[in-house]
Amino acid sequence: MKVLxxxxxxVFRSQISASLSGVENVEVxxxxxxxxxxxxxxxxxxxxxxxxxxxxxxxxxxxTIKEIKRLGLNTKIIVFSSQTIRGAEKALEALAAGAxxxxxKPSADNLDFSKAQAxxxxxxxxxxxxxxxxxLRSSTSPSKAVASKPASQNKKxxxxxxxxxxxxxxxxxxxxxxxxxxxxxKCTPKLPIFIVQHMPPVFTQILARRLTEMSGITVHEATHNxxxxxxxxxxxxxxxxxxxEKDKDGLVIKLNExxxxxxxxxxxxxxxxxxxVIFKHQLLGVVLTGMGEDGAVGAKQIHDSGGGIIxxxxxSCVVFGMPGAVFVNxxxxxxxxxxxxxxxxxxxxx
Numbered sequence: 001m002k003v004l005x006x007x008x009x010x011v012f013r014s015q016i017s018a019s020l021s022g023v024e025n026v027e028v029x030x031x032x033x034x035x036x037x038x039x040x041x042x043x044x045x046x047x048x049x050x051x052x053x054x055x056x057x058x059x060x061x062x063x064t065i066k067e068i069k070r071l072g073l074n075t076k077i078i079v080f081s082s083q084t085i086r087g088a089e090k091a092l093e094a095l096a097a098g099a100x101x102x103x104x105k106p107s108a109d110n111l112d113f114s115k116a117q118a119x120x121x122x123x124x125x126x127x128x129x130x131x132x133x134x135x136l137r138s139s140t141s142p143s144k145a146v147a148s149k150p151a152s153q154n155k156k157x158x159x160x161x162x163x164x165x166x167x168x169x170x171x172x173x174x175x176x177x178x179x180x181x182x183x184x185x186k187c188t189p190k191l192p193i194f195i196v197q198h199m200p201p202v203f204t205q206i207l208a209r210r211l212t213e214m215s216g217i218t219v220h221e222a223t224h225n226x227x228x229x230x231x232x233x234x235x236x237x238x239x240x241x242x243x244x245e246k247d248k249d250g251l252v253i254k255l256n257e258x259x260x261x262x263x264x265x266x267x268x269x270x271x272x273x274x275x276x277v278i279f280k281h282q283l284l285g286v287v288l289t290g291m292g293e294d295g296a297v298g299a300k301q302i303h304d305s306g307g308g309i310i311x312x313x314x315x316s317c318v319v320f321g322m323p324g325a326v327f328v329n330x331x332x333x334x335x336x337x338x339x340x341x342x343x344x345x346x347x348x349x350x
Contacts, residue, residue, distance in 0.1 A: 001132045002046060005031040006038040006064070007053040007080065012105075015113070016051055016080075019121040025132055035059030035067070042073050049076040049131055051124065052099070054090045062090065065097045076131045078124070080105040088206040095175045100318050101127050104200040126263070130172060130291035130319050154303075156333040161308045163284035163348055165191055167275045169268030169298070171198040171290025173318025175207055177338055178288070182215035184342045189217060189349035192251070193233040194244060194275060196268035198290065201238035208235045224255040236266035243274035251278070262294040268322075272298020281306030284348065286341065287332075289317035293325035303331040310344065313337050 005016045005028060013031045020026050029045060032038035036058040038050065054061035065077060081091035083104040091102045103123045106116045170177060174197045197207060204221050211219040211233070220226070222234040222242055228251035236242035240255040261267035268287075272295060275283055285302045287295045289312055299309050309332040311323035316337040326332050336344065 001026050001048045001128070002029045003027065003128065004029060004038060004041060004045075004047045004050045004075075006033075006035065006050055006056070007031075008033050008056040009053070011113070012053065012080070015117045015120050016124065019117055019124060020128065023125060023128065026128060035061065035064030038064060039067055039071070042068065042075060043071070047075050049078065049128065051078050051080060051103075052094075053105070054079060054081050054087070054094065062094055062097060065094055065099055069098045076100045078103060078127055082107070083200055083202050085202060085206065088203045091203060092175055092206055092210055096179060100131070101172045102199070102203070103127060104203075126291070127172070130321065134319055134321075154330075156306070156308050158308050158310070158333055158344065161284070161348065162282070163191065163279070163308060164282040165275060165279050166193045166284045166286065166345070166349065167268075167272050167298075167302075168193065168195045168286045168288065169272070169290070169295035169322060170195070170288035171264075171292065171294065171319070171322060173289035174198070176318075177312065177316075178207070178211060179214060180338045181342045181345065182211045182217060182219070184339070185215055185217070185346055185349075187346050187350050189231050189233075191230055191349055192228050193349070194242070194271055195233065195235045196242065196266045196271050196294075197235060198264050198266070198294070199238050204235050204238045208233075211235075222253045222255065224253070226253045227251070228253060236271065239265060241266050241270045243270050244278060245274065246278050262292055264292070264294055268295040269298040273301050276301045276305050276307065279307070283307040285309045286311075286345075287323045287326050288312045288341075289319055290322035291319045292321050295322050296325040296329060296331070299326045300329060300331040303333070308333050310341060311335050312341065 007013045017028045034056045052061050077099040079094045079099045079102045081087040106119045208219045208221040219233040303309050311326050311332045314320040
């Protein structure tokens with residue numbers, strides 16, 4: 001996989017290049033200090049993926065993404081964005097414009113070179129590898145044509161299914177998928193929806209706000225001991241696992257900073273498992289685009305309890321990792337694209 005590093009800081013260009021230099025099958029083929037030069041290089045050489053800073057002179061990150069899409073250049077885009085309100089807003093705009101993933105950029109304040117590089121390696125390398133691995137698996141991964149007819153007979157007829165709650169898991173490509181769904185629901189839900197989206201702190205806050213603004217549905221970045229209201233949606237905050245519990249007064253959200261699960265926090269498996277304890281066969285789980293296998297264990301529990309499971313199809317996924325893991329285990333009832341998921345949700349949440 002050929003990578004182009006785009007950042008106006010020579011320090012960050014050096015750190016990112018060094019972080020990727022030892023990764024097998026990954027080659028840094030060049031760098032650029034701004035989007036204008038990056039576009040020129042993309043037109044001159046074959047590049048599979050770019051890492052893109054958001055704040056640059058000449059042509060900033062968002063403008064660069066739009067130009068890449070306008071030109072029809074076929075390259076994956078990982079955005080580096082500061083972990084601030086403004087940075088999170090810009091990152092979500094970038095994802096909506098066509099970026100594939102986002103990484104929180106280390107702050108240059110009081111951070112030495114080695115620590116910054118270690119943070120970049122921890123956040124960036126798994127995201128680069130997910131696209132590399134997706135390419136390597138592309139010839140053997142199940143497609144919608146294969147998956148549209150599940151082999152197992154243990155499938156629920158979702159047309160007659162009436163859930164009392166919905167749980168959603170998403171990662172890479174998830175913010176755009178969630179925005180597509182919520183923007184097109186055009187209804188007021190009568191049951192609670194819970195979401196785990198793998199994102200850093202602050203980013204989930206801005207995502208909740210964007211979903212509220214575009215859908216008219218009240219979407220919260222969940223807080224500890226928050227009471228669950230019907231018709232409201234709750235997103236696990238970055239850095240915290242989210243579970244649902246029941247007490248004498250109803251449902252309450254609990255957050256914790258327990259160990260990472262599936263290499264992530266929040267982890268969808270914890271949410272799915274806790275919701276299954278409460279709702280059993282009246283719970284609908286949805287597994288959207290994302291790398292890794294988070295949600296597969298929880299989906300199995302929901303499926304075994306008689307609940308419903310939908311996975312996003314490969315064609316509409318940025319990465320068919322999470323839904324692919326559920327598919328391989330045969331713990332799902334249907335596989336749908338984003339429009340089909342949206343249309344189905346509209347029939348069961350009102």
